[in-house]
Amino acid sequence: MLTVRAALAEAAARIDSATPRLDAELLMAHALGVTRDALLLGHLGDPAPAGFAALLERRLNHEPIAYIVGTRGFWSIDLEVGPGVLVPRADSETLIEAAIAHFPDRAAPLRILDLGTGPGTLLFAALSEWPRATGLGIDASPAALDYARRNAEALGFADRATLQQGDWFAGVGSSFDLILCNPPYIGLDEPLGPEVREHEPGEALFAGQDGLDDYRRIIPRLSAHLAPGGIAILETGWAQGDAVSALVGAAxxxxxxxxxxxxxxxxxxxxxxxxxxxPI
Known part of the structure; x- marks a missing residue:
């Protein structure tokens, strides 16, 4: 029987990703029911668990690690995720950093809106930063909102977060100190790896031929929902800054x-x- 150390080496050699060794360690920790740190510090000489092979097979079929293990860390919180929701990515933490930079010498935001909240990624990260704030998370996907509700309960935010199904600002009548949004922004013909294209929900990824369709719907309505001194922060693709900034200026x-x-x-x-x- 292989040891954990040997099984990790074999798995890392087979996994086609940017982080094969890390992927293998996360899968092994999940199979053992321990943290990755505990795995590395105390279990490398143990026999490899029988369940590891099935988890590895799923990864070899390009299923996202977050779906396999069922969680993903983001900012200072851990979120339950799975099929039907966009996997939280470290790049999206840029929005939280920008929000913190906007508010340090001002009153903290009290009302937060997260458009396209998914499993609650940006909303719950913001609520973790500002304990007096309340938030509204909007998403068109019932599956995503199911994850968001479970995450709200697990993180202790159920009494501070309202989650509702909707189409961007439709039915939203309030103004907010902070609006966060990670909309779909991938063009229909843009190349994507199989991990994303074959597993993550297309409605959370694609936004027309140039990837800007949802910005065109969201940005003209921002001013009607921003409180004085407030800020809206939208994630973009790395090549979309000029185009999205132009839409903001036109609004x-x-x-x-x-x-x-x-x-x-x-x-x-x-x-x-x-x-x-x-300024742009």
Missing amino acids: GLTACLHRDLGGRPRAVSAKLNYHCAT
């Missing part, structure tokens, strides 16, 4: 570009009557 708002940890354009914020230090 009478100030656009600011925000880069991710890799230095790539990752988000555009929109503000009312506000000077951006680095």
Whole structure:
């Protein structure tokens, strides 16, 4: 019987991803029912568990790690995820960083809106930062909202978060200090790896031929829902900053570009009557 150490080495050699060893370790930790740290510190000499082979087979079929293990860490929280929801990505933390940068010397946001909340990714990360805030999460997908409701309960946010099915701003009558949005922004002909194209929900990925269809629907309505001093922050593809900023400017708002940890354009914020230090 293979040891955990040997099974990890064999699995990492077979996994086709940017992080094969990490993938193997996460799958093995899940099979053993321990954390990755505990795996590395105390279980490498153990016999490999029988359930590891089935988990590895799923990964070899390009199923996302987050779907296989059922969770994904984002910002300071852990979220339950699975088929039917967009997997939270570290790049989206750029939106939370931009929100924190906007509010440090101001009153913290009290009303937060997350458009396309998925499993609650941006909304619950924001609520974890501002304990006095309440939030509204909107999503068109019943499956995504089921995950969001479970995550709200698990994180202790059920009394601070309202979750409802909807089409962007439809039926939303309030104004908000902070609006967060990670809309679909991939063009129909853009190449995607099988992990994304074959497993994650297309309605959370694709937005017309140029990937801008949903921005065209969302951005003109931002000013009607932004409270004075508020900010809206929208995730973008790395090559979409200029196009999305132009839409923000055309809506009478100030656009600011925000880069991710890799230095790539990752988000555009929109503000009312506000000077951006680095305007687009």
